Amino acid sequence: MAQEISALVFDAYGTLFDVHSVTRLADTLFPGRGAALSAAWRTKQLEYTWLRSLMDRYEDFNRVTAASLDWSLEHLGLEADEAARRALVAEYRTLAVFPEVPAALDAMARQRPLAILSNGHPEMLEAVVEHNKLRNLFRGGVLSVHAAKVFKPHPSVYALAENRLGVPRSLTGFVSSNGWDAAGARTFGFQVFWVNRGKAPVERLGVRPDAVISNLSELAELLKQ
Amino acid sequence: MAQEISALVFDAYGTLFDVHSVTRLADTLFPGRGAALSAAWRTKQLEYTWLRSLMDRYEDFNRVTAASLDWSLEHLGLEADEAARRALVAEYRTLAVFPEVPAALDAMARQRPLAILSNGHPEMLEAVVEHNKLRNLFRGGVLSVHAAKVFKPHPSVYALAENRLGVPRSLTGFVSSNGWDAAGARTFGFQVFWVNRGKAPVERLGVRPDAVISNLSELAELLKQ
Numbered sequence A, B: 001m002a003q004e005i006s007a008l009v010f011d012a013y014g015t016l017f018d019v020h021s022v023t024r025l026a027d028t029l030f031p032g033r034g035a036a037l038s039a040a041w042r043t044k045q046l047e048y049t050w051l052r053s054l055m056d057r058y059e060d061f062n063r064v065t066a067a068s069l070d071w072s073l074e075h076l077g078l079e080a081d082e083a084a085r086r087a088l089v090a091e092y093r094t095l096a097v098f099p100e101v102p103a104a105l106d107a108m109a110r111q112r113p114l115a116i117l118s119n120g121h122p123e124m125l126e127a128v129v130e131h132n133k134l135r136n137l138f139r140g141g142v143l144s145v146h147a148a149k150v151f152k153p154h155p156s157v158y159a160l161a162e163n164r165l166g167v168p169r170s171l172t173g174f175v176s177s178n179g180w181d182a183a184g185a186r187t188f189g190f191q192v193f194w195v196n197r198g199k200a201p202v203e204r205l206g207v208r209p210d211a212v213i214s215n216l217s218e219l220a221e222l223l224k225q
Helices: A019-029 A034-054 A061-076 A082-091 A101-107 A122-131 A154-163 A180-186 A214-225 B019-029 B034-054 B061-075 B084-094 B101-108 B122-129 B155-165 B181-187 B216-224
Strands: A009-011 A114-118 A141-144 A173-176 A191-195 A211-213 B005-009 B114-118 B141-144 B172-176 B191-195 B209-211
Touching: A009 A154, A019 A034, A019 A061, A019 A082, A034 B034, A034 B181, A061 A082, A061 A122, A061 B019, A082 A122, A101 A114, A114 A154, A114 B084, A114 B122, A122 A180, A141 A154, A141 B172, A154 A173, A154 A180, A173 A180, A180 A191, A180 B034, A191 A214, A191 B034, A211 A214, B005 B155, B019 B034, B034 B061, B034 B122, B061 B084, B061 B122, B084 B122, B101 B114, B101 B122, B101 B216, B114 B122, B114 B155, B122 B141, B141 B155, B172 B181, B172 B216, B181 B191, B209 B216
Parallel strands: A009 A114, A009 A173, A114 A141, A173 A191, A191 A211, B005 B114, B005 B172, B114 B141, B172 B191, B191 B209
Antiparallel strands: none
């Protein structure tokens, strides 16, 4: 590392929790179309966070998630009643954690405070953290953009973590599997670890992550050195 | 119409000019992969405009277009030398106009001033307008977000058109085939005509266009009434 790291901040969706674990329920409701629905839904969900932020029309992530599901269902020609739509949105409260995450977090939490910084509505976030029994690992807090009323990668979101942790951004490690989130955090001034789970190309947004890893076990190893 | 319309403002890419007309060159360079490259490129190009705006790292559309092409080539595993990349980006200066556009614009220009308001860099825009011999139809001007140093749908972009035309937003018609641009313009307060060329679902962004049309001929007819 270029500098010591006094705290670690993690993105939630896609980094700790697998957003595509909704595919199973989606596939039960719409046999053979679950993966397509999950992919369209996630893409549109992110688009809406960026667009609403730019239009200065923040709406919480639970609503954005429901709205983007509605668009995706219509886009794919799938019909769902209110109960099915509610069940799909509720899946965000019980998303599966990636398999290596609990042990890796446990190792890292012994060395420095860990926090979550996420687009999620505070209740959605608390629910998925509780569901996966990770709450006691995040001494630094489970922080939501909801306090800033704008989504990532707006700089005021990353400032929430700096203010809450009381650790200068240059001594804070930020961990995300979303390349655009990694770029936003790097622009803000965090030391950034991009978890490139899907071997994606690096985003061309004018900054590069400080390190690229393929999962959180690799990060735990790297930070031991 | 709910109210009279004293001026009309058009989005450029996707509304007047077919961004997927780059597919032909792309397919010559990468046989069988032109459509996939064009689709990935356009999606990433828009993402970068939103992300850079949110990160407060504006970079002109010509550079965003080149950066998003680089990402898309790597994503699809396609190798292109500098000359091929430059040729693809240069295609944005000679995009094809949608077939009904010239006659429809000509009819509408007789009744009120027309303008363009686009993400494009001023030089890219002037080039594609000249290439399609449409310059004299836009008495209201060919306006670029470059003056605001932020991309659509940030409200300060739409304000550029209101200021330049000197027509109140409530009396200005805004025409876009991009559903998110239509939502941004409606939020700003324009009367919005969404050109739904691809029969897409309406975006769930909390506002609706005032009218939905399938092409610009339909708009010209509608405005005659």
